[in-house]
Amino acid sequence: MPESRYNQPTVPPSAEPLVGPGETMERINATISRVPLTHPAPRFWWIGFGIAFVLVLVLLTAVSWLFLKGVGIWGINIPVAWGFAITNFVWWIGIGHAGTFISAFLLLLHQHWRTSINRMTEAMTLFAVACAGMFPLLHLGRPQYFYWLLPYPDTMGLWPQWRSPLVWDVFAVSTYFTVSLIFWYIGLIPDLAVMRDRAPTLLRRRIYGILSLGWRGDGRHWRHYEKAYLILAGLATPLVVSVHSVVGMDFAVAIVPGWHSTIFPPYFVAGAIFSGFAMVLTITIPLRAVYGLKHYITDRHLELMAKILMATGWIVAYGYFSEFFMAWISGDTFERYIPINRATGAYWPEYWTLVICNVLVPQALWWRRIRRTPALLFVISLLVNVGMWVERYVIVVTSLHRDFVPSSWGMFSGTRWDWATFIGSVGLFFALMYLFVRYIPSISITEMKRMVVTGEETE
Amino acid sequence: MTAPSRIVFEYAAHDDLVGALRRVRAEGYSHVEVYTPFPSDEIDEELPGPPTPVGAVMLLGGVIGGCGAYFMEWYAAHDYPYNSGGRPLNSWPAFIPVTFELTVLCSAIFGLLGLLWLCRLPRLDHPLFSLPQFIRASQDRFFLAIRTDDPRFTPLGLERLLEDSHPLSKQEVTS
Numbered sequence: 275m276p277e278s279r280y281n282q283p284t285v286p287p288s289a290e291p292l293v294g295p296g297e298t299m300e301r302i303n304a305t306i307s308r309v310p311l312t313h314p315a316p317r318f319w320w321i322g323f324g325i326a327f328v329l330v331l332v333l334l335t336a337v338s339w340l341f342l343k344g345v346g347i348w349g350i351n352i353p354v355a356w357g358f359a360i361t362n363f364v365w366w367i368g369i370g371h372a373g374t375f376i377s378a379f380l381l382l383l384h385q386h387w388r389t390s391i392n393r394m395t396e397a398m399t400l401f402a403v404a405c406a407g408m409f410p411l412l413h414l415g416r417p418q419y420f421y422w423l424l425p426y427p428d429t430m431g432l433w434p435q436w437r438s439p440l441v442w443d444v445f446a447v448s449t450y451f452t453v454s455l456i457f458w459y460i461g462l463i464p465d466l467a468v469m470r471d472r473a474p475t476l477l478r479r480r481i482y483g484i485l486s487l488g489w490r491g492d493g494r495h496w497r498h499y500e501k502a503y504l505i506l507a508g509l510a511t512p513l514v515v516s517v518h519s520v521v522g523m524d525f526a527v528a529i530v531p532g533w534h535s536t537i538f539p540p541y542f543v544a545g546a547i548f549s550g551f552a553m554v555l556t557i558t559i560p561l562r563a564v565y566g567l568k569h570y571i572t573d574r575h576l577e578l579m580a581k582i583l584m585a586t587g588w589i590v591a592y593g594y595f596s597e598f599f600m601a602w603i604s605g606d607t608f609e610r611y612i613p614i615n616r617a618t619g620a621y622w623p624e625y626w627t628l629v630i631c632n633v634l635v636p637q638a639l640w641w642r643r644i645r646r647t648p649a650l651l652f653v654i655s656l657l658v659n660v661g662m663w664v665e666r667y668v669i670v671v672t673s674l675h676r677d678f679v680p681s682s683w684g685m686f687s688g689t690r691w692d693w694a695t696f697i698g699s700v701g702l703f704f705a706l707m708y709l710f711v712r713y714i715p716s717i718s719i720t721e722m723k724r725m726v727v728t729g730e731e732t733e
Numbered sequence: 734m735t736a737p738s739r740i741v742f743e744y745a746a747h748d749d750l751v752g753a754l755r756r757v758r759a760e761g762y763s764h765v766e767v768y769t770p771f772p773s774d775e776i777d778e779e780l781p782g783p784p785t786p787v788g789a790v791m792l793l794g795g796v797i798g799g800c801g802a803y804f805m806e807w808y809a810a811h812d813y814p815y816n817s818g819g820r821p822l823n824s825w826p827a828f829i830p831v832t833f834e835l836t837v838l839c840s841a842i843f844g845l846l847g848l849l850w851l852c853r854l855p856r857l858d859h860p861l862f863s864l865p866q867f868i869r870a871s872q873d874r875f876f877l878a879i880r881t882d883d884p885r886f887t888p889l890g891l892e893r894l895l896e897d898s899h900p901l902s903k904q905e906v907t908s
Contacts, residue, residue: 431813433809437824442830460844460848483857488854491871493766493777496769496776498848502791505840520830728747
């Protein structure tokens with residue numbers, strides 16, 4: 275009822291539409307499919323992909339050297355045996371979580387603004403989980419035996435230890451990757467059919483045709499499709515909570531001071547969504563500018579994401595506060611020592627970096643002007659990414675380097691191979707993102723058309 | 734048995750298709766198919782056919798995955814008995830995370846395979862793909878197909894029924 279809206283003198287501020295004016299079905303088809311089909315802005319793509327690909331080569335070098343020499347090339351030793359690998363693992367898994375949060379959780383809550391960013395963030399989830407899954411395997415020391423983690427009737431008569439969160443992790447992460455892939459692919463099938471019918475060459479028509487499985491938009495197929503998609507969203511939502519809870523329990527079941535806390539699972543989940551939304555902003559802000567997608571990923575989308583970033587940032591800040599409080603109220607000497615050591619000990623620069631990046635910087639988002647300025651949001655999102663990596667580093671390293679007996683205290687610092695592996699995984703992530711943008715429609719064409727035609731979901 | 738042919742009407746707008754679909758349904762046609770670029774609740778309400786069983790398939794997958802996972806953990810814990818801090822061999826609280834993960838995993842895999850099976854996909858060839866304008870069924874056109882084996886079908890009756898529903902084209906597709 276567009277007329278009646280104009281008759282009302284007071285319109286709530288949320289009446290700003292989620293789609294730019296003048297959109298038609300064909301314009302959505304053309305604008306979104308243009309990116310994979312005609313490869314606009316090739317300079318942006320080749321330079322970005324080129325840098326990312328060089329970093330992938332760095333990763334391959336670092337991993338090859340690791341396989342030749344063993345984990346001794348990293349800075350890890352006793353007492354700090356977890357180092358960069360686990361920091362990177364937790365950080366990457368966390369980044370993946372925002373993708374599932376946007377695509378599944380917001381779908382169930384009828385938050386229609388998710389429509390234009392869910393495809394991209396699901397891709398982000400897949401690539402981030404792929405980067406994450408690499409690190410525990412590299413950290414094994416003898417990665418060729420990784421399959422011992424899987425349950426199979428081996429000749430030694432051994433089974434995995436089911437009471438260990440590290441075994442839960444294997445199941446949680448592999449399930450998470452598989453379910454994310456299925457969810458992403460099912461969402462993609464109708465769009466691959468759109469691409470099939472627009473592709474200019476026979477080869478591309480065939481490739482997109484095979485990938486779309488011969489989808490033809492049959493009404494009865496849509497009936498199955500919609501139900502399956504909705505149930506998958508319902509499954510993915512508790513899954514995403516379970517995955518980072520299990521990661522949190524990797525720490526919490528240990529008796530190491532600073533880890534042994536029931537706050538860890540929820541605190542990790544909040545941190546995951548916080549860092550993930552930062553990465554979503556890092557990716558979408560340049561992407562929508564370069565490829566002319568501002569009609570679909572509007573300033574309002576960025577503002578809504580900024581609000582979630584601030585809200586989850588406060589949950590994380592509450593987690594930091596409760597760590598201090600629980601340490602104090604426990605009365606335990608070792609627990610009380612940990613927060614003091616974090617703030618004033620050898621790793622104080624890292625600790626205060628995380629406080630500045632994760633607690634102070636997001637407070638800028640109270641101002642609407644800042645939420646509405648993409649360049650500033652981009653800078654904030656980068657700082658939050660850094661802050662969350664440092665947070666994981668501080669959790670892993672500071673607790674291990676000062677445990678119960680001073681004779682077992684030690685220091686940790688990353689070697690050049692630690693850094694090469696980490697930077698290389700960032701390169702792998704962005705190289706995969708660049709390939710995704712190049713070959714697959716990065717916004718759901720089908721859902722955007724539905725939103726524009728049926729109209730009720732554009733606000 | 735030879736597959737029946739279809740009379741295919743092409744519409745430019747979602748609401749035109751809904752109107753035409755309502756009309757053929759009111760006349761009692763049941764062998765009706767629609768092809769649209771996006772799913773729509775209005776079309777789904779008018780479209781004949783049973784509700785989708787994909788939810789039941791996914792539930793089955795979840796039950797198999799969950800029971801299978803718990804049995805695996807129970808079996809493994811008894812096959813290689815290991816006293817971990819005096820906990821019982823069947824430490825059910827510790828077995829829940831893996832049970833949950835495999836419930837979700839099997840349910841999702843059943844969902845994907847069930848969806849493909851119910852849609853009879855992959856199927857790269859279909860008689861409708863021979864229709865030149867059908868290429869826009871994925872883009873911005875809405876198609877209504879009446880199968881000629883419909884008990885209510887008469888060529889003249891269908892012609893009269895839909896002649897003022899503003900179809901862009903009308904074609905017969907044989908298979």
